[in-house]
Structure formats: C-alpha cells, structure tokens
Amino acid sequence: MDEQGEVKVKNPCHRPVFIFLAVIISLGIITMVSISVVQNKPLLQKYKYGIVLDAGSSHTSVFIYEWPAEKENNTGMVRQKHTCNVKGKGISSYSANPQKAGTSLQDCMEEAKQIIPAHRHRETPVYLGATAGMRLLKMENEVASGKVLDSVAHSLQMSPFSYQGARIISGQEEGAFGWITVNYLSENLRKATGTLGALDLGGASTQITFVPKQEIESNDNSIDFRLYGNDYRLYTHSFLCYGKDQVLKLSLADKLWSTLAVNKTDPVELMDPCFHPGYKVNKTFQSFFDTPCLNKSNTPPNKNLTHVGLGDWSMCQQSVREVFNTNLCKYSRCSFNGVFQPSVDGNFGAFSAFYFVMNYLNLTSDTLDNAKEKLARYCSTPWEKIVENHPNIKQKYLSEYCFSGTYILTLLEYGYKFTSNNWKDIRFIKKIGESDAGWTLGYMLNLTNMIPAEAPDTPLMPYGGYVTFMLLFSLLIFVLFFLAFMYFRRSTRTAQKDII
Template identity: 65%
Template structure:
C-alpha cells in the first residue's frame, strides 16, 4: 500500500495541478473545435419568390422566379425556377364567357404552389401582365376586356400568394422588359458591357428595342431604366397587329379584297401555302379581329388553295407594310421613326420557334431565302408526311411565317445581309426563357424589401478575437505543464541521488 502511494506521488500525472491543467487543456481544445465547426458550417441560403403570368394572345404561361434574399446592387439576382403553360387559348378568348378566364389558370397555379415552399406562399407576389391579345380586345370591346381581367383578379386573389395586380401592359413595356431579360441573362449589366437589342414576335404584336444615343421625337419612343447603379435609355416600339397570327389575317384580308369573285364560292390561290394544300375556311375566322378591314367579303366561306411560289409570296407579304411613308430621318415601317440599328440583337418567342423549325437560325440572309423558297415549293402531302407530330394549324403556316419574319427583319427593321449575323435567334439563356416576364420580375424586385440572410453565430471580428484568446490560453497551459513536469523531473532526480 505504501509502495503504491509512493509511486503515485512520484508520478506527476497523479498530481492535482497536472489533472487541472489536463482538464483545462481538454476544454480549450474542445472549445476551439466546436467554435470552428459552428462558425464555418454552410449558411442556409434564403430565397424570395415571385410569380409572373404572361397572358398572351394565343396562350398564358406562368413563370416562377426566385432570387437570394440578399440583393446585389439593389437588384435581385432572379432565376427561373418553374414554368407552366396554361391549357387552351389566351384569356382574351374568354370574352364571351369571362367568368371562366380565372379558373382556366387553376392547374398551373397549383403547380406554382408546389414549386414554392409553403412558408413563403403568403409573401410571394403574383403579377399578371396581359399583352397584345388583350390590347386588341380592349380596343374592340372595353367592357369584355374589363370582365376578363376581373375574373382573373378574383381567382388570383383567392390563391395563397400575395396578389399584386393584373393589368394590360403597353407594347413599349413589353419590348423594354424583353430587352432587360436578354441583357440580364447575358450578364451584360454586371459586366458593364455593351447591351444587346431585343426582337420579340408574339401572336398579335412585335417589338424592337435597343439602346441608342439618338434624340427621340416622341416620348413613346424610349423608356428609362436604372439597373445595377447605371442609367439606361432605350429606343422601343411595339407594332400592334403585326404579330405572327394577326399578320396572317392582314395578309389573307388583302388577298381576299384584291380578288373578289362572282356568285360562286371564292377560291384564294395563296403563294405562301404549299402546293396541294386545299382547305375550306370560314371568312369569320379572318374578320374577327379589329386589325383587318371592316368590309368583309360577301361569301361566308372560301377555298384556300396553296401554290407554293415564294417570290410571289414575299411580294404579297410586303403589301401589308407601308414602306413609303416616313417624315423622320429614318423609319422602320408605317411611318414609325427608328434610329439606326446598333450592336447585336437577341430574337426570341415566335422569331426563334419559326426559324428553328425551318433550320434557319444560323444561316446567312441569302441562304435563308433560298432554303425557304425550296421549303415553300414542297408539296403539302410531303410536308405532312415529314412532320407527322406537328399540329396542322402550325405546320400549314410555316411558309408564310418564315417569309413574314424575313420581310419584317430585312425590309421592316432594316437589317441587311451584312448585319444579319448580328441577330441571334434564342429560346433560352442560362436555363431561363427569353421573354418580357423575367425583365418585369427583375424590375419589380427593386420595390421588394431585402431580407437579411442567415449569418454566422459570431461576427468575424469577435471570432478572430476569441480564436486568439483560445490559442493564448492553450499556449499558456502548455508552458505551465512543461514547467511543472520539468520541476517534478528535477525533484525526482535529486531524490535518487
């Protein structure tokens, strides 16, 4: 027993000071490790969400956007999280049954609910922007357009989101927000590079927008923006009735008016439709729009017969434009002022879909004309055989639509064979659809308060101070232990001597 007690007294690990030092050492090491882990663990990124409904002339699309709660240069970093195309036609088609316009959005809005975390629903803003289809309806029947919007508003107000309004946006807004989208997705704003122009083609209108230093004749010719701390002034113009679908109505109207027939059923030989194409159509399907002539042909139906002559097709397409009237230094068409084109352009929406189908997105202008001429002369039965999965409504119109796009860009917007290479036909950039909705959401985030992100438990300066203090205490304990061991070792040697 006495021997064991003597061994413990000679062994420094059994001394009380050493035990205290060891415990303190362990506590300090544990504190250092714990603080480092807690301070450097990944911070959960907070996101805010927004929903924009694009109520176009042919259909409605619902876009869900998200951006970090901590914004950059007072502009949220918005990305597209989810998209849904509403089944059926655009909301303007419900003008006879306005109360059905809102419920038509139900399926896509339920998808939006699933795409956004439930705790964020009440704070997520919802905006609906109606474009040229509703602009035309308002022009034709203001009461009907108001009833359609009311139905949409009542439905969206009943969703769990924060409804912020439904309105018919102007053509200038549509063009300008499309310009923001193209340049935002191309990262031109943050990199302070030259901006890219935007070319948008819908069913009922088309827009051209680009940054220009020219002095504008009309206040409607420009829009002012402030993004990422920089001012932007852009030229923008929207042509109502010159979207792809309405342009076709204009085109058919001109031909029907130019070739009246006697008592028999009218036959329209159309160079913009494939040879062998032969359909009986209702005159009312053309003259149900305020874009066309108020004077309708006397016949209720006509036979639409394709001839597939591209040269004559382009000649007839040019007739729906007025290229002779211009009171300014330079014009696009119909007497509308347009400054000289500048820089590259992103062409999206129907511009992309038509040119992509025709495989003309990367072809020079002259090559595009030759390929389009060959396509238009292809027999209709061969076209349907080669594209069985494409709906006939779209398939029958590609010859006209392609010709219309080439004519609009070259003769209307003044692109040449040399500047044609500056047009980039785009569908998506950085996994987001090109269109006006993202620009709209981006601009609106300037009005949404920023939310403080999750931060480390200790401020950086305090963290550094504590680390230094812990290291100092650790060093002190090591020195203290060393001194105690050295003293104990010397005492043991003296006892042995």
C-alpha cells in the same frame, strides 16, 4: 533495529498547477473544435418567390421565379424555377364567357402551390400581365375585356399567394421588360459591358428595343431605366397587329380583296403563294376578318372560300411586303408605318415566335441569303410531303410556317432594316441558362426592388477573422502545452532528488 521509513513521492500530475493547465488546454481544444464546426456548417439558403402570368394572345404561361432573400446591388438575383402552360387559348378568347378565363388558370396555380414552399405562400406575390391579345379586345369591346380581367383577378385572389394585380401592360412595357430579361440573363447589366437589343414576336404584336447610338427623336419611343447603378435610355416600339397571327389575317384579307376584284364566282378560290403547293382547305370569309386589326365595316359579303397553296416564295415575300407602309416618315429615319427608329447597331436577341419559327425551319444560324434560299425550297415542298414529314404537328400550325418564316425575314430586313452585313448580329434564342427569354423575367426583376431583402444567414465570424483566431488560439495552446511539459519535467526531477 532501525525501521526503514517509507518515502512518499507526490505525483506531479496530481498537483493543482498541472491540473489547472490540463483543464485550460482541454477547454481550448473543445472551443476550437466547436468554433470550427459552427463556422463551417452548411448555411441554409433562404429564398423568396414570385409568380408572373404571361397572358398572351394565343395562350397563357405561368412563370415561377426564385431569388435569394438577400439582394445584389439593389436588384434581386432572380432565376426561373418552373413554368406551366395553361390549357386552352389566351384569356382574350373567353370574351363571350369571361368566367372561364379565371377557371382556366386553376390547374397551373395548383401546380405553383406544390412548387413553392408552404411557409412562403402568403408572402409570394402573383402578377398577371396581359399583352396584345387583350389590347385588341379592349379596342374592340372594353366592357368584355374588363370582365375577363375581373375573372382572372378573382381566380388569383382565391390562391394562397399575395395577389398584386392583373392588368393589360403596354407594348412599350412589354418591349422594355424583354430587353431587361435578355441583358440580365447575359449578365450585361451587372458587368456593364454593353447591352443586347431585344426583338420579340408574339401572335398579335412585335417589339423592338435597344440602346441607340443616336438621339431618340420621338418621346413616345423613349424609356429610361436605372439598373445596377447604371442609367439606360432605351429606344422601344411595339407594333400592334403585327404579330405573326394578326399579320397573317392582314395579308390574307388583302389577297382576298384582290381576288374578289377579278373573281365573282362562288365558291371563291384564293390562290396563296405563302402556302405549300397541294394545300387546299375550305374556309369562311369570317375567319379572315374576325380581328379588330381590320375594318369591320369593309368586310365583304360572306361566301364559300377555298384556300389554295401555290408555294411560290418570291411572290409570297412580295405580298408580305405590302403590309408595311414605308412611304411616310417625318423623322430622319423610320422603320415602317411612319414610326421613328434609329439604325440597328450592335447585337440583338430575337426570342418568342422569332425563335420558334426560325428553329423549326432550321434557319437560326444561317446568313440572310442562305435563309432565303432554304425558305424558298421549303415553301415549294408539296403539302403532302410536309404533312408526312411532320405527323405530330397540328396541320393548322404546320401550314403557316412558310408564311411565318417569310414574314420574319421580311420584318427584320424590310421593316427593321437589318442587312446581310449585320444579320450575324441577331441571335435567335429561346432560353439563356435555365430561364426563358421574354418580358416576364424583366417584369419580375423590376418588381423585386419593392420587396424588402431579408438579412441572410452569415458565418460566426468573417473568414479572415476566423483564420486569425484559429492561429492565435493554436499558438496559445502550444504555449500552454510547453509550460505544462516544463512544469512536469521540473517536478519529476525534484521528486527524484528527494528520494536520493
């Protein structure tokens, strides 16, 4: 009997060609998945940091800025990350005890160490810019101002950051960097769509800066910048002694001399229309004349003095106008005190004390005429009522808002020559986005041009290249799948024929 032989059919899945195709397809899929994961993983943004200390006349603020390590159009994209207000008065107040000026900064610098990542400390630049308070101290006592700067420099050098200097910046710099700040934050510089003028008011000085439509007739008031590939010629001027605190002393001293001319009694009663009716505080002559903005040789003999409020806004404005000298001008037009100023055309941002005073008085969005009417009613409000309505504000500051508001309206209208028609072009601003309006951000922006940019982390390939690669690779795998299928089908048919 014949034995039926066994027929062995070789499985096509075991053939070398099929195994090879399966391996290639598997590797292709693994490669696509790996590239997709790497391509689309979140990129860790690298940041750099900078610290600027604004040493003003009344206080010091520490601003921490951060920006991506890569830069845009050669100007760092800087944003404010943190602010710390130094306890106590401005560094110029420590002239009699300079070492305390440096000590006063330590708490805020410790705070900065916690905010900025430790691995960035050594490369983070720290700068201190002192403004009008220190300018006045230098005028009065240059040795004392030098010791104060040495004290703050020593304190900052003890920090882990990269100390880059502590100096008194000029009024022109303060105005120009304030202009850069408001225009950078408004994205005017990057878009090149026109610029915003800058109005800054501090305790000891005030600045006005803008791009004028007419020629700048005074070289002292001109400054040039190149930002985002565009050139800007700015008009800028800083009026030292015309900050709200110093001009109050100027106005009070002027009233005091007028009072002494007709009142020889002791104590002297100073009747002041810029303070609320019912306000009555004992003061000293020295408190009115302790400033280099006034001639010390012309100080009257010290007597007891009672400062009495009248709350008459019309008389107050008239007395404030007397601190401006508009009689002398050798140019085609001037602001005051013989200083050239082009006409104030275009939009302006008013910040610092401009904002804080006008915001307190709720005058930031009023017309000029409405602002005058509201301020007149406010100034005539009895002092007792003012204190009752604002129990959490120190009475010294509370008592000065009537004067400060009147001074701001008078400075803008009578000094800088704004009118009822273009009053709407002034925006009173504290912040734009998350950053404070002021000179420090402009200063930081200018300094970042000297900080080398790091190479940013980038995707494995450009997006267009990535999409093209994935399409071609998908097509290749599809072709391999098709070839494997055809090979498997043909091998199966051959095996079936062999059986038959």
